[in-house]
Amino acid sequence: MRHKWGVTLLLFLAMTALVTLYVYLVNSAGFSNRSMELIMKNMGHNLIILPEAADPGDFYLCTDRQIPFPDDITARMAEREELASKYYASVLQTREKIGDAQVVLTGIAPVHRGDETAEKAHLVEDVPAGSARLGAEAARLLRAVPGGEITVRGKTFRVEKILPVLGEIDDCRVYIPLNECQELLGMPGKINAILAFLCLHGTTQEGMARYQKEIMSKQFPGYKVISKLRIAQGRSLARVTTSRYLYCLLVLVTCITVIVIAVTGLQEVAERRQETGILLAMGAGYPYIVGLYVFKMLGLAAAAALAGFLGGSWLAKAMLSPVLVVNTRAMGIVWEQFPGVLGLTVLVAVAATALPMLKLVRTDPNAVLTEE
Amino acid sequence: MLELCGATKIYLKNGRTIRAADGLSCTVKPGDFLVIHGPSGSGKSTLLLMAGGMLPPDSGDVRFKNEDIYRWSPSRRNRYRRENVGFVFQRFFLIPHITVFDNIRLRYALRGNSHEAERGIAELTRRLGIEDRLRHYPGELSVGEQQRVAVARALAGSPEIVLADEPTGNLDPENARIIIECLRDEARHGRSVVMVTHNHAYLGVGTGILHLVAGRAVELAGAGERGK
Numbered sequence: 193m194r195h196k197w198g199v200t201l202l203l204f205l206a207m208t209a210l211v212t213l214y215v216y217l218v219n220s221a222g223f224s225n226r227s228m229e230l231i232m233k234n235m236g237h238n239l240i241i242l243p244e245a246a247d248p249g250d251f252y253l254c255t256d257r258q259i260p261f262p263d264d265i266t267a268r269m270a271e272r273e274e275l276a277s278k279y280y281a282s283v284l285q286t287r288e289k290i291g292d293a294q295v296v297l298t299g300i301a302p303v304h305r306g307d308e309t310a311e312k313a314h315l316v317e318d319v320p321a322g323s324a325r326l327g328a329e330a331a332r333l334l335r336a337v338p339g340g341e342i343t344v345r346g347k348t349f350r351v352e353k354i355l356p357v358l359g360e361i362d363d364c365r366v367y368i369p370l371n372e373c374q375e376l377l378g379m380p381g382k383i384n385a386i387l388a389f390l391c392l393h394g395t396t397q398e399g400m401a402r403y404q405k406e407i408m409s410k411q412f413p414g415y416k417v418i419s420k421l422r423i424a425q426g427r428s429l430a431r432v433t434t435s436r437y438l439y440c441l442l443v444l445v446t447c448i449t450v451i452v453i454a455v456t457g458l459q460e461v462a463e464r465r466q467e468t469g470i471l472l473a474m475g476a477g478y479p480y481i482v483g484l485y486v487f488k489m490l491g492l493a494a495a496a497a498l499a500g501f502l503g504g505s506w507l508a509k510a511m512l513s514p515v516l517v518v519n520t521r522a523m524g525i526v527w528e529q530f531p532g533v534l535g536l537t538v539l540v541a542v543a544a545t546a547l548p549m550l551k552l553v554r555t556d557p558n559a560v561l562t563e564e
Numbered sequence: 565m566l567e568l569c570g571a572t573k574i575y576l577k578n579g580r581t582i583r584a585a586d587g588l589s590c591t592v593k594p595g596d597f598l599v600i601h602g603p604s605g606s607g608k609s610t611l612l613l614m615a616g617g618m619l620p621p622d623s624g625d626v627r628f629k630n631e632d633i634y635r636w637s638p639s640r641r642n643r644y645r646r647e648n649v650g651f652v653f654q655r656f657f658l659i660p661h662i663t664v665f666d667n668i669r670l671r672y673a674l675r676g677n678s679h680e681a682e683r684g685i686a687e688l689t690r691r692l693g694i695e696d697r698l699r700h701y702p703g704e705l706s707v708g709e710q711q712r713v714a715v716a717r718a719l720a721g722s723p724e725i726v727l728a729d730e731p732t733g734n735l736d737p738e739n740a741r742i743i744i745e746c747l748r749d750e751a752r753h754g755r756s757v758v759m760v761t762h763n764h765a766y767l768g769v770g771t772g773i774l775h776l777v778a779g780r781a782v783e784l785a786g787a788g789e790r791g792k
Contacts, residue, residue, distance in 0.1 A: 469657075471670075471674075473618060473645065473651055474646065474651070474717075475642050475649070475674055476642070477639055480674070557618055558613055558618045561653060562609065
């Protein structure tokens with residue numbers, strides 16, 4: 193059966209347009225989501241990990257009742273990829289009087305996990321050796337300026353950076369490298385909290401928190417996880433909003449694709465009624481004739497999937513990249529998406545040809561060949 | 565061998581009962597060329613469609629090699645049409661958007677012996693005088709040439725039975741002669757040929773004649789007792 197090129201071209205263009213729209217939506221939603229994730233991540237860590245026996249209030253208020261624990265726990269957690277958390281930071285904090293000023297001396301060290309993406313970067317930058325990073329309020333109290341010096345317990349630190357006002361206790365912190373803080377406080381190898389970031393992987397915040405707790409209880413008994421709920425929720429809701437928006441659009445696109453293919457298919461079956469009758473009269477079975485249509489549709493779907501994938505990827509890059517407030521990875525063709533796009537296009541095409549094929553197999557050759 | 569045994573087909577049209585075939589019986593053996601003759605509406609095409617496995621009779625049997633083809637499964641009957649029957653339609657029914665070559669080759673393809681197509685098509689089209697038309701589309705041919713292509717397609721792959729519905733209708737005498745000669749050739753080569761015609765001029769071309777009037781065989785003449 194040779195194709196009617198006009199109808200074939202129309203069908204190809206329709207499918208390509210719809211696959212393009214699909215890929216554009218998936219890509220733009222994916223990249224927007226990553227951009228939003230980055231924005232949410234910049235709000236800070238959303239998990240605090242403490243010893244089971246510790247009172248979280250002691251950590252929040254930075255009392256001297258905090259329970260110290262070994263700092264190698266952080267590295268051990270970072271090795272466990274089954275944990276949903278990433279971007280760990282070991283923290284050793286204490287209230288410290290520097291001159292007349294009361295600040296929170298905080299030794300901090302980021303601990304990297306193997307699968308953290310470079311594009312998003314760790315939430316905590318390393319504090320260079322011999323340097324201090326000051327919260328806005330601490331800097332004001334200490335009258336410190338960038339490049340100046342402060343002295344803590346007799347040791348001088350160069351002021352590397354002064355952080356913007358956050359309206360939190362972090363404004364009162366004086367961050368120094370963890371190992372130097374441990375040395376100053378006489379607590380080598382000790383920390384009193386781990387900060388982490390709970391990543392959501394296609395599930396709800398509650399589900400992921402439950403999962404995290406379960407793995408923690410098995411692999412790190414004696415430690416508990418406290419969620420900084422507002423930050424975690426913000427991230428979760430941003431993701432859910434993106435997903436639902438995308439889901440609604442994709443359902444719409446899929447319905448339109450099915451309708452276009454089904455209508456075109458019905459039209460083609462009607463136009464080829466006589467040809468079908470001839471083939472049946474010549475002894476071609478229905479599977480053979482249905483096969484001709486379906487194979488043609490599969491070929492078209494594959495070609496449309498490729499063309500639409502390239503078109504949609506290009507469109508997303510051209511239209512979205514300039515408007516993202518926070519760019520993450522460079523936008524481009526995500527080839528990993530192609531098998532899914534191909535599979536979905538073929539599936540939709542096959543499903544949409546069901547109705548025309550039903551009509552086709554009801555063709556009576558005798559009726560076709562004897563009608564005027 | 566093809567046999568119709570008391571085949572009856574009744575249509576209901578606008579509340580009227582039409583007996584298109586009324587207890588038709590006939591036998592067509594290898595080498596026979598049966599000419600079916602009768603006025604319009606006498607049931608000639610109905611008989612061919614029943615024999616071709618496309619129209620089950622309301623009663624009676626259509627037998628091929630002693631098996632009732634309407635007791636077969638639809639797929640077995642498809643195989644019968646594909647492998648044993650060549651049908652020439654009065655209105656040609658060529659597929660318009662493929663070439664003459666592809667129209668004929670389609671039959672080889674359906675039979676699964678495409679490898680024979682080149683040689684078979686060359687010989688058939690030479691016999692029918694359309695060998696220089698292979699790359700043309702049906703719409704580019706004259707009516708006579710289109711009918712010759714339809715005959716070539718029916719004969720492709722040497723089916724045991726050739727059913728021809730008015731193959732000479734609307735043709736000039738020269739084209740009609742070519743087609744009749746070709747069908748006679750087929751019969752001489754041991755095929756069973758059944759040809760429907762309303763033209764008295766062709767009554768004598770076969771080895772037997774079946775006259776139909778209102779779905780009934782009213783007279784049989786020709787070689788031996790081949791129909792009743």
